[in-house]
Amino acid sequence: DADVTQTPRNRITKTGKRIMLECSQTKGHDRMYWYRQDPGLGLRLIYYSFDVKDINKGEISDGYSVSRQAQAKFSLSLESAIPNQTALYFCATSDLSDSYNEQFFGPGTRLTVL
């Protein structure tokens, strides 16, 4: 079984809809991250969480919110989706005790906003 899972893997939605992307991990890591990938722009950080009570904005947090429901779960929400949020979204985890912060990625969620 994959250590970092994301659901759904693909989603098509309409402008204005609320959507939630979910991430679960079995690695026992404290730190979790959400990135988005756009062609030609690489991956950019949306939000990150270093433990259940810790939430931090990343480079491009506008239009997004997150919830850290448990150590193993970190959800990303788009309150009112817009077409330029069409992208590939990745969840990642890392171990708090790892000072080098090596990250482990989920398979990604491809989101299309019409």
Added chain:
Amino acid sequence: AQSVTQPDIHITVSEGASLELRCNYSYGATPYLFWYVQSPGQGLQLLLKYFSGDTLVQGIKGFEAEFKRSQSSFNLRKPSVHWSDAAEYFCAVASGALVFGKGTRLSVIA
């Protein structure tokens, strides 16, 4: 602010030829550097990482990278490319989260 530059957006090499993908970083302290590969329709797989010590690091799939502090570079190399190496390659530096370059797409021709 920390940043990573991958100067080459797209590279095409012949199968069996050598490969070098360039990566330059901007970071104030000792950098922790990574190379990831993303095959078409797939997630990110870690190829190799540099934390300290030997500046030439070996990774999976026959890849290696050399850290050069004087040039702020961490270039990825492979002596002989296989068709299955066609993918997108990302260099990243650890700064709390990861800061990624924009990627280099590698095409391999017969």
